[in-house]
Amino acid sequence: MQFSSKRNWTHYMKFTVHSATDSPDPVRNAAVAGLLDTCFDSGHGGRTFHKQIPHGRLLVWSGSDLMGHVGMDYRVVRVGDATLPILGIVDLCVAPSARRQGIGATLLQRAEERARGQSFALAMADDHRLYLRTGYSLIPNADVTFLAIDEVRCHSVIRRDLSEIFMVKQLAGDAWPDGPIDLLGHLF
Numbered sequence: 001m002q003f004s005s006k007r008n009w010t011h012y013m014k015f016t017v018h019s020a021t022d023s024p025d026p027v028r029n030a031a032v033a034g035l036l037d038t039c040f041d042s043g044h045g046g047r048t049f050h051k052q053i054p055h056g057r058l059l060v061w062s063g064s065d066l067m068g069h070v071g072m073d074y075r076v077v078r079v080g081d082a083t084l085p086i087l088g089i090v091d092l093c094v095a096p097s098a099r100r101q102g103i104g105a106t107l108l109q110r111a112e113e114r115a116r117g118q119s120f121a122l123a124m125a126d127d128h129r130l131y132l133r134t135g136y137s138l139i140p141n142a143d144v145t146f147l148a149i150d151e152v153r154c155h156s157v158i159r160r161d162l163s164e165i166f167m168v169k170q171l172a173g174d175a176w177p178d179g180p181i182d183l184l185g186h187l188f
């Protein structure tokens with residue numbers, strides 16, 4: 001189904017919220033895996049996740065068709081001497097037929113609203129446009145240590161300059177501090 005204006009889709013679409021602890025739902029899982037495979041070139045191998053199952057998901061449906069997805073990961077990260085509670089934005093995507101109507105921005109906004117107690121939202125993005133428009137910024141000199149996972153295998157802990165993709169939005173508290181970043185886990 002094509003949607004002709006930003007106002008229209010809110011009448012047709014329904015948001016649902018899910019936790020990793022929900023009972024398994026093979027139909028929903030197949031819809032998530034299908035949307036991820038459609039939207040990401042890197043391929044998720046038919047899985048509902050790339051690196052790891054996110055703690056939560058927000059989904060957007062048009063009837064039984066899944067039109068949008070964002071995963072939400074909650075953890076602390078270290079920045080210099082500080083430990084910060086963060087929301088990791090995971091696999092944000094919208095079906096090609098439903099893009100450019102504000103669904104992506106709405107998913108981000110709703111994920112952030114649910115992240116009570118998290119000081120920052122983090123996203124890893126090659127294309128910055130949507131994130132810049134919704135209040136994220138690039139961290140200059142982002143010296144990041146993280147667990148590298150590939151094809152559902154840990155292979156090393158690596159340290160990289162991720163200044164080109166590391167995007168942060170302040171949700172509460174103080175500004176992002178200076179210092180090397182330890183994600184205490186995998187990338188989002």
Ligand SMILES: CC(C)(COP(=O)(O)OP(=O)(O)OC[C@H]1O[C@@H](n2cnc3c(N)ncnc32)[C@H](O)[C@@H]1OP(=O)(O)O)[C@@H](O)C(=O)NCCC(=O)NCCS
Pocket residue numbers: 039040091092093094095098099100101102103104105106123124125126127128129130131
């Ligand atoms: C990125 C994406 C979720 C945006 O969904 P959407 O519902 O179209 O988003 P909105 O309508 O709120 O905003 C659209 C704007 O997002 C920006 N945008 C487009 N593709 C983008 C991308 N891959 N990454 C970031 N921003 C993007 C553009 O500025 C676009 O507006 P424009 O075409 O008028 O310039 C969707 O294009 C998508 O699923 N892309 C493939 C998966 C992907 O790259 N996800 C991002 C992972 S970091």
